[in-house]
Amino acid sequence: MTTHTIGIIMNGVTGRMGTNQHLLRSIKEIIAQGGVKISADEVIMPDPILVGRNEAKLQELCKRSGVQKYTTDLESVLSDPSYQVYFDAQVTGRRAPAIKKAIQAGKHIYCEKPTGTTTEEALELYELCEAAGLKHGVVQDKLWLPGMLKLKRLMENDFFGKILSVRGEFGYWVFEGHSVPAQRPSWNYRKEDDGGIIVDMLCHWRYVLDNLFGNVKAVSCLGATHIEERIDENGKPYKCTADDACYATFELEGDVIAHFNSSWTVRVRRDDLLTLQVDGTKGSAVAGLRECYIQHYGNTPKPVWNPDIEQPINFYEGWSKVPQQEPFDNAFKAQWELFLKHLVQDTPFPWGLKEGAKGVQLAEKGIESWEKKCWVNIDEL
Structure with a gap:
């Protein structure tokens, strides 16, 4: 058996996403399954080292994950040739400077998004990697969610006919911390710390829309800071300076209209924390993170507006659940593999740093649209 060992510098894995999705549910699971099998007698085996600023947290993570190596000295591992890949899941403001150091050290790059605090910064990372001949990738996890994969299968089989519109609902109530502790970090709600739901979520919606429904051509966006004060991790009140809700409409290629409500100040009464409704001339679908429900043209009811009587139609009855036709792995793990x-x-991997820059671009244009109260075109990068 030939084993291709890939040394991975994992920076920022003490955070929630880095710990759960990237370390425990991706790299740890890949190691446990015996690596990524690429032929009958060849596997790829990750060899991670955990990097962070808190040694106690790193030691605890090593115990939980079974990873043997950690360090608080990023420079030392960047100079170590046994590590070919640099992975970054730090807070946004620290990401680009660390990636630049990794590029200078000749490391291939795989990172979380947003890839930079500005489009210019994010695009520079792409250009630096290309100039250095390095491979690069950006986490675009929602493309491998079971619900999104089911939507893609429906599109491949022309279930929708001509797609007319996409409506996304994302979010949940993030507690302010006054009585119930918050379930998200406080930096998310401070603009000076690169927080805000527009910066966070429009990066996601860019790759979902571009890859599934058509490239984004223009955006109209309205942000809001609905909660003015929250309590931080140390029990101290702080002023919220970043947006906690975003209401955005997108014009896509092919005359498709998409609208996404993204909010940390909404209470959920829908199938999942994220739902996408796709309406077409032949049928519609509503997909969550894992499940997908469909209604064909032939199953579409014919309601008549009459507010003076009880609604005679149960609108849920005409929908069918898409069956589980194949096994689905963790979305983050699938992209890691x-x-x-x-x-x-050297298999194709189109989700690189340029795609990451497109996500940052859409967030910037969304903020510009909010500030100017107008539609803003999305230029090709």
Whole structure:
């Protein structure tokens, strides 16, 4: 058996997403399954080292994950040739400077989004990697969620006919901390710390829309800071300076209209924390993170507006649940495996730093639209 060992510098994995999705549910699971099998006698085996600023947290993570190595000295591992890949899941403001150091050290790059605090910064990372001949990837996890994959299968089989519109509902109530502790970090609600739901979520909606429904051509966006004060991790009140809700409409190629409500100040009464409704001439679908429900043209009811009587139609009855036709892996793990194959086999991997820059661009244009109260075109990068 030939084993291709890939040394991975994992920076920022003490945070929630880095710990749960990237370390425990991706890299740890890939190691546990014996690596990524690429042929009958070849596997790719990740060899991670955990990097962070808090040694106690790193030691605890090593115990939980079974990873043997950690360090608080990023410079030392960047100079170590046994590590070919640099992964970054730090807070946004620290990401680009660290990635630049990794590029200078000749490391391939895989990172979380947003990839920078500005489009210019994010695009520079792409250009630096390309100039250095390095491979690169950006986490675009929602593309591998079971609900999104089911939507994609429906589109491939022309279930929708001509797609007319996409409506996304994302979010949940994030407690302010006055009585119930908050379930998100306080930096998310401070603009000076690169927080805000527009910066966070429009990066996601860019790759979802571009990859599934058509490239984004223009955006009209309204942000809001609905909660003015929250309590931080130390029990101290702080002023919220970043947006906690975003109401955005997108014009896509092919005359498709998409609208996404994103909010940390909404209470959920829908199938999941994220739902996408896709309406077409032949049928419609509503997809959550894992499940997908469909209604064909032939199952569409014919309501008549009459507010003076009880509604005679149960609108849920005409929908069918898409069956589980294949196994689905963790979305983050699925993309990690594709990136590892890209490193070893040079298989296609279109979700690189340029795609990450497009996400930052849409967030910037969304903020510009909010400030100007107008539609803003999205230029090609």
